[in-house]
Amino acid sequence: MIDLKRKQFFNVFLSITFVLENSKYMSLIVVGTMAFDSIETPFGKSDRIIGGAATYIALSASNFIKPIKQISIIGGDFPQETLDELTARGVDLEGVEIKKDQKSFFWKGKYHLDMNERDTLDTQLNVLGEFNPIVPESYQDAEFVMLGNLVPAVQHSVLKQMKNRPKLVVMDTMNFWMETAMPDLEEVLKHVDVLLVNDSEARQLSAQFSLVKAAKEIMKMGPKYVVIKKGEHGALLFHEDQVFVAPALPLEDIFDPTGAGDTFAGGFIGHIAKTKDISFENMKSAIIIGSAMASFCVEKFGTTRLKEISKEEINDRIHSFVELVNFEIALI
Amino acid sequence: MIDLKRKQFFNVFLSITFVLENSKYMSLIVVGTMAFDSIETPFGKSDRIIGGAATYIALSASNFIKPIKQISIIGGDFPQETLDELTARGVDLEGVEIKKDQKSFFWKGKYHLDMNERDTLDTQLNVLGEFNPIVPESYQDAEFVMLGNLVPAVQHSVLKQMKNRPKLVVMDTMNFWMETAMPDLEEVLKHVDVLLVNDSEARQLSAQFSLVKAAKEIMKMGPKYVVIKKGEHGALLFHEDQVFVAPALPLEDIFDPTGAGDTFAGGFIGHIAKTKDISFENMKSAIIIGSAMASFCVEKFGTTRLKEISKEEINDRIHSFVELVNFEIALI
Numbered sequence: 001m002i003d004l005k006r007k008q009f010f011n012v013f014l015s016i017t018f019v020l021e022n023s024k025y026m027s028l029i030v031v032g033t034m035a036f037d038s039i040e041t042p043f044g045k046s047d048r049i050i051g052g053a054a055t056y057i058a059l060s061a062s063n064f065i066k067p068i069k070q071i072s073i074i075g076g077d078f079p080q081e082t083l084d085e086l087t088a089r090g091v092d093l094e095g096v097e098i099k100k101d102q103k104s105f106f107w108k109g110k111y112h113l114d115m116n117e118r119d120t121l122d123t124q125l126n127v128l129g130e131f132n133p134i135v136p137e138s139y140q141d142a143e144f145v146m147l148g149n150l151v152p153a154v155q156h157s158v159l160k161q162m163k164n165r166p167k168l169v170v171m172d173t174m175n176f177w178m179e180t181a182m183p184d185l186e187e188v189l190k191h192v193d194v195l196l197v198n199d200s201e202a203r204q205l206s207a208q209f210s211l212v213k214a215a216k217e218i219m220k221m222g223p224k225y226v227v228i229k230k231g232e233h234g235a236l237l238f239h240e241d242q243v244f245v246a247p248a249l250p251l252e253d254i255f256d257p258t259g260a261g262d263t264f265a266g267g268f269i270g271h272i273a274k275t276k277d278i279s280f281e282n283m284k285s286a287i288i289i290g291s292a293m294a295s296f297c298v299e300k301f302g303t304t305r306l307k308e309i310s311k312e313e314i315n316d317r318i319h320s321f322v323e324l325v326n327f328e329i330a331l332i
Numbered sequence: 333m334i335d336l337k338r339k340q341f342f343n344v345f346l347s348i349t350f351v352l353e354n355s356k357y358m359s360l361i362v363v364g365t366m367a368f369d370s371i372e373t374p375f376g377k378s379d380r381i382i383g384g385a386a387t388y389i390a391l392s393a394s395n396f397i398k399p400i401k402q403i404s405i406i407g408g409d410f411p412q413e414t415l416d417e418l419t420a421r422g423v424d425l426e427g428v429e430i431k432k433d434q435k436s437f438f439w440k441g442k443y444h445l446d447m448n449e450r451d452t453l454d455t456q457l458n459v460l461g462e463f464n465p466i467v468p469e470s471y472q473d474a475e476f477v478m479l480g481n482l483v484p485a486v487q488h489s490v491l492k493q494m495k496n497r498p499k500l501v502v503m504d505t506m507n508f509w510m511e512t513a514m515p516d517l518e519e520v521l522k523h524v525d526v527l528l529v530n531d532s533e534a535r536q537l538s539a540q541f542s543l544v545k546a547a548k549e550i551m552k553m554g555p556k557y558v559v560i561k562k563g564e565h566g567a568l569l570f571h572e573d574q575v576f577v578a579p580a581l582p583l584e585d586i587f588d589p590t591g592a593g594d595t596f597a598g599g600f601i602g603h604i605a606k607t608k609d610i611s612f613e614n615m616k617s618a619i620i621i622g623s624a625m626a627s628f629c630v631e632k633f634g635t636t637r638l639k640e641i642s643k644e645e646i647n648d649r650i651h652s653f654v655e656l657v658n659f660e661i662a663l664i
Binding site for chain 1: 395396445446541542543544545562564565566568575576577578579580582583584585586607613616617620621643646647650651653654656657659660661662663664
């Protein structure tokens with residue numbers, strides 16, 4: 001018996017886009033730490049290198065959009081060279097407070113073979129202990145806001161200073177704030193459109209083990225979109241009853257995962273701010289872009305790899321992600 | 333500045349297939365246990381229900397190919413009703429030895445919230461202790477062989493009895509054999525084309541933590557293809573330098589994961605035996621089909637859900653998998 005099946009097409013395609021670059025209308029506010037990290041992984045050690053959520057986010061997002069309006073706080077020890085590098089990449093530092101006689105935030109951590117877990121060996125808040133960000137007047141026209149992982153009340157204070165509701169507010173957070181500042185976290189979540197968390201954080205925040213149920217609970221707290229990052233297992237995007245599964249690039253070695261989540265966030269919001277499209281379909285692309293950027297970040301210690309990648313490398317990597325999940329299938 | 337990007341297409345499509353059903357040339361041998369299971373999960377308990385790798389594999393594969401030539405051993409306690417159900421689904425039981433005065437293999441296990449781990453509470457080998465399978469003459473024309481999880485020497489003895497080298501040999505195994513029968517496992521692996529293992533088994537077998545490195549090591553042991561199953565995180569397919577990442581369907585609840593791996597194997601080999609296409613491209617489709625079948629299996633206890641699904645439900649589920657990973661992306 002010959003069985004003729006129905007033919008259907010599903011396209012994963014690289015489409016033509018027309019982009020107005022460097023437009024004043026495409027601005028993005030990035031809020032978060034700029035800091036020093038000391039990192040130990042099974043592959044090596046680094047002493048006091050540049051880190052911080054907002055540093056990684058800005059480095060990643062600057063591949064997609066300029067200017068980036070940075071809000072952070074640093075000490076007099078933060079290298080001018082790094083500030084100059086950021087400026088050269090289109091990062092506006094007007095909102096970065098410099099406390100000349102104080103030290104920048106410092107974090108020391110150690111990763112084991114399973115890079116999804118890490119031990120914090122030392123945390124020195126330094127300038128971060130008195131961070132009361134002021135949103136400069138010149139930042140007020142920003143349509144997109146990326147709140148990097150920070151004290152929830154500080155994240156909220158930035159939103160409260162915005163005269164117009166941004167088109168999209170994306171937020172990252174962590175388990176520490178769920179344990180120490182849950183009421184503040186719940187308050188800021190009411191004003192957030194997209195929450196980025198990892199799987200264990202999603203479970204903790206929602207008190208649900210199933211990630212599908214966790215995302216549904218979190219969507220009741222405010223965010224209309226929830227992105228659950230699963231490290232080497234990829235990421236999930238939830239919106240209403242829709243789900244998208246993004247792969248991670250299978251890598252031989254993850255040299256240093258520090259900043260991978262922030263780099264993901266930078267690629268995600270960078271793509272959305274560039275395209276100005278906040279649909280579910282475009283968020284899927286944004287997650288692939290974020291995943292591609294994160295896959296670079298882990299190849300070398302700290303921000304090293306992020307500072308050297310070219311547009312061609314990013315396009316090749318995006319292409320690899322398309323290939324990774326591309327399949328053909330017949331109904332039975 | 334207007335930037336015109338290059339346009340490229342990547343298609344994930346449901347293609348037209350012409351299939352000769354019920355052909356004698358499409359036969360598949362399935363080797364494995366047919367057994368009783370007692371299962372406890374956070375969602376409930378079941379006492380002595382039908383289980384066994386070969387039961388799940390046959391139930392799953394029978395949606396794609398007939399006849400299935402089963403090789404197993406059961407006791408007099410195995411219900412005739414189940415044997416009749418299998419026969420009605422096109423499973424040839426000539427190779428199933430029945431020891432009337434003995435009992436079937438029995439396994440009792442308990443799952444916790446993280447369904448990737450389970451505790452074995454009881455194992456009664458019974459008839460399995462003296463399983464020396466004989467490949468019936470009528471099975472000799474089979475082109476496809478699925479070796480379900482079993483003592484490696486028993487898996488090997490089936491292959492040694494085949495007069496012609498099958499077109500494709502797919503094998504499942506588990507950590508227990510790596511600990512107790514590694515030389516035998518290494519021996520049979522030399523004759524296997526596709527190895528299906530979960531992530532922790534791949535790491536144990538290869539002594540590599542990175543799954544990319546683990547797959548490379550395993551490919552040196554014999555298999556040309558390695559499928560690494562990651563439960564709720566999907567599956568990876570490796571072949572030479574190629575990789576494919578298959579998603580798992582995000583589910584609210586995993587009611588009972590027992591047999592999900594065998595059901596995956598049944599869908600995988602069932603699709604390949606039906607299409608007779610052992611290319612990397614077709615194995616990608618086979619993994620999606622296997623994942624779709626496994627997503628049904630976990631919805632109810634034991635084999636319940638597998639016995640009731642229709643062709644329409646399978647097609648809808650395959651469609652859901654296509655939707656799950658379907659995205660559009662522009663180069664930067």
